[in-house]
Amino acid sequence: MIDHIIITVSNLSASLEFYQKALAPLGYSATPEYTSSTGTKGVGFGIKGGLDFFIQEGATQVTRCHIAFTASTRVQVEEFYAAGLAAGGRDNGKPELTPDHGPDYYSAYVFDPDGCNIEAVCTEPVA
Numbered sequence: 001m002i003d004h005i006i007i008t009v010s011n012l013s014a015s016l017e018f019y020q021k022a023l024a025p026l027g028y029s030a031t032p033e034y035t036s037s038t039g040t041k042g043v044g045f046g047i048k049g050g051l052d053f054f055i056q057e058g059a060t061q062v063t064r065c066h067i068a069f070t071a072s073t074r075v076q077v078e079e080f081y082a083a084g085l086a087a088g089g090r091d092n093g094k095p096e097l098t099p100d101h102g103p104d105y106y107s108a109y110v111f112d113p114d115g116c117n118i119e120a121v122c123t124e125p126v127a
Contacts, residue, residue, distance in 0.1 A: 002052070003052070004051065004052045004053065004054060005052065005053050005054070005067060006042075006054040006055075006056060007054070007055055007056075007065055007067070007116060008055075008056055008057070008058040008059070008060050009055045009056070009057055009058075009060065009112075009113070009114055010057070010058075010059075010060045010113070010114050011057070011113060012033070012041055012042070012043070012055065012056075012057035014088070014113045015055050015112060015113050015114065016030065016033075016043050016055065017087060017088070018084070018087045018088055018089060018112055018113050019043075019045060019053075019055060019112070020087075021083045021084070021086060021087035022080055022083050022084035022087050022089060022110060022112075022118065023045060023053075023069065023080070024083060025071075025076050025079030025080045025083055025120075026047075026069050026070070026071055026072075026076055026080055026120060027047045027048075027072075028045045028046060028047055028053070028069075029045065029046070029047075030043050030044070030045050031043055031044040031045070031046075031051065036056075040056050040057065040058060041056065041057045042054055042055060042056035042057065043055055053067075053069075060114050064114075064115050064116050064117060065116045065117070066116070066117040066119065067116065067117075067118055067119065068107070068119040068120070068121050069118070069119065069120050069121070070120075070121065070122075071120045071121060071122040072122065072124070073122055073124065074095070074106045074122050074124075074126070076120065076122065077095050077106055077107060077108050077120045077121065077122050078095045078108065080108060080110075080120035081094065081095050081108035081109075081110060081120070084108075084110035084112075084118065085110060088113060089110035089111055089112055089113075089118070090110065090111040091109075091110065091111075092109035092110055092111050092117055093107070093108060093109035093119075094108060095107070095108040096108075102123060103125075104122075104123050104124060104125045104126070105121060105123055106121065106122045106123070107119050107120060107121040107122070108120055
């Protein structure tokens, strides 16, 4: 099980705005900006007070990441996608079923300001 993920972003303000808007439909909220003991500025995100996703400002690497966030409903996947695009993200896959990942794998993909592939996925069957 993963405890938390930290990604380095090139512009903390731009990425903070993107992630606040894109992750809000999934129930995530941000902490106030912090500065670590090494001088790195960052922000944490989580649901109901828990923190599991962090962004920190610094030199980004060429290698891009893929992060998939769990959505409780297909509507949340659609809201994530719309919010991510509205926040300046770029489309990388509209909300749809992806049967090769599983019969109820409903997901959407948006590139963040640094080109990371951010996904929201719901695997709940339609009732």
